[in-house]
Amino acid sequence: MNLLYVLAPLVPVAFVLGWWASRQIGARRSGAEVSELSSDYFRGLNYLLNEEQDKAIEVFLKLAEYNRDTVETHLALGNLFRRRGEVDRAIRLHQHLVSRPGLTDAMKTVALLELGEDYMRAGLLDRAEALFSDLVAMDAHAPSALRHLIAIYQHERDWHKAIEHARRLEVMTGEDEAPMIAQFYCELADRSRQHGARAEARDYLRQAFECQPDCVRAFMLTGRLQSEDGQHVEAVTAYEAAIKADIAFTPDILPPLLNSYARSQQMERAEGFLHDMLGRYHGISPVLALTHLYRQRDGERAAIDFLTAQLRQRPSVRGLMALIDATMDKIEGEARENFLILRDLTRKLLEGQAMYRCSRCGFGAKAHHWQCPSCKSWSTIRPIHGVASE
Amino acid sequence: MRLLAIIVLVIFIAAGTVLGALNADLVGYDLAFAQVRLPKGAALLVALVIGWLLGGLTAWLGVSMRQRRRQLRADKKLPAKP
Incomplete structure (x- = not known):
């Protein structure tokens, strides 16, 4: 018989045997690694549970030298320390990780990002800023680093840098940061207004509107600027636009708006606007404003009638207090005493709210x-x- | 267990030696670029060794590539930060 007929079936048999042997050796080796890692893990966990966290960190740091998976465990551990408020421990752990040789670039940048967050939590903003700036320059986790940088500049009230970085973030992620940038411009405008630089304030407000055309805060600041400049008609327009942009801010906008109406002698316009608001806004502020208006124009009786009718439709403690104040002068004797108690009660109720x-x-x-x-x-x-x- | 392995190994060595002695006559192989003449027993051994090595290499490559893929996937997941 030809020798090849004998050899041909033997080769696949040997192939299968070799494949099986290799798998067996591989499984045995990884099992040894796992058991070695597991024992160290349990030792580290034991230290953690016994509140011997320094020893636990030492064990986990040694463990990090075995393979890359343990680096993630370290990052989780550092995160845990930071959340618990043990920032110094988190910093030490992340510093060890960053300085460890043989760590991949990806892992190192993650550790740097975590270290930056530790510095932020510890209040070491200059160090955090330097780290995050490096990460942005390296283009590693740049969106996260930029968000942290923006948070730092907000904290330092460095609005120009905050705007610059927010724009970079917008370009990088494609997310719309315009409302936030508009708020930064409003901060700048408010600061300029307080320093008397009114032209500069107007310019910042213009930029805020460019970012967000319906920015309530920018409308309110515009109204305030114009009111301070004596341009009450323009101020009224700005405040009305603010309410149209976001009706929820009515309680904050109404007092200066009513003031501007009064100064520009446009009380009929005020009444029309407030009546229009009653249908659209379900809070008590327009009712109280209208009550005040009727009291000045038509007298106390008309004001109380209006307020009572409105309170039936929209019950409110603030409205009730206004009603008590309005009727207090007409009541005498024991009823007056009871009303005084009721007024104090409602006042205390509102104070704690x-x-x-x-x-x-x-x-x-x-x-x-x-x-x-x-x-x-x-x-x-x-x-x-x-x-x-x- | 170790003794059993040694006994099996000795039996296989003895069997190999006997087979090698009984099949000492040469066979020729034409490998296109070279012509080889070697004993039948040696040819059998070479075939077995090549099969064994190829099987081992295939298993090793399969395992290491799977591990590499898993590591890459884990690396991709990690940088996602709130």
């Missing part, structure tokens, strides 16, 4: 902020609608 709430994080505030002090979002704090508030 948050008038504004952030629609993003739920932060409650008594005064209005354009940037939420809690989640740092812009234009998310809005008046609360309800019986006890607006």
